[in-house]
Amino acid sequence: MLTSVALAGQALRAWTPRQVIAAAAATVAIGVVIGVVTVLIPNPFFARDIPTVPWNYPAWLASSVLTGMLVATYVRPAQPSSGDRSAEPRSAKRADRMGAAGAALAWFAVGCPVCNKIAVLALGYSGALTWFAPAQPYLGVVAIVLSAIALVVRLRGQVACSSRRGGKTTVMA
Secondary structure, three states: OHHHHHHHHHHHHOOOHHHHHHHHHHHHHHHHHHHHHOOOOOOOOOOOOOOOOOOHHHHHHHHHHHHHHHHHOOOOOOOOOOOOOOOOOHHHHHHHHHHHHHHHHHHHHHOOOOOOHHHHHHHHHHHHHHHHHHHHHHHHHHHHHHHHHHHHHHHHHHHEEEOOOOOOEEEOO
16 A cells, blocks of 8 residues: 555656646536535525535545546646556556545535435435434545545556566556
């Protein structure tokens, strides 16, 4: 795990301005969309029956930043690397699913529990307040963890590739 984080840090240091701009733009776009729809950003288009709680804002911001950075991992640098990326490894596909799940869970975590039609249909109004609302902080933690793991896997994949020579992993600088 520590090696994965070190490789992810190496990949971040190698990001081009194009990737940094993509990460910033995606972070803002994701943050605005989630913030407006869940009324963390007050607006005339949506309403919230249950007021926000203090943990909503850090969870919203952390998941927006992580998801924005994850989106930027799909942006190719101006000078593509010499590695062949035609066959995506299984871990990258798993990271894609974890990132999507993290973004979806973040929306469920910071949204109004009784404004969520899925929760109300499944649990009813009182069930959404009794069961879903107390689970939302845990959904937020799971969303952040899934997004962070997906980001580390994607970043690690930008600098590490497996070599068929003896089954050893070679780190590309």
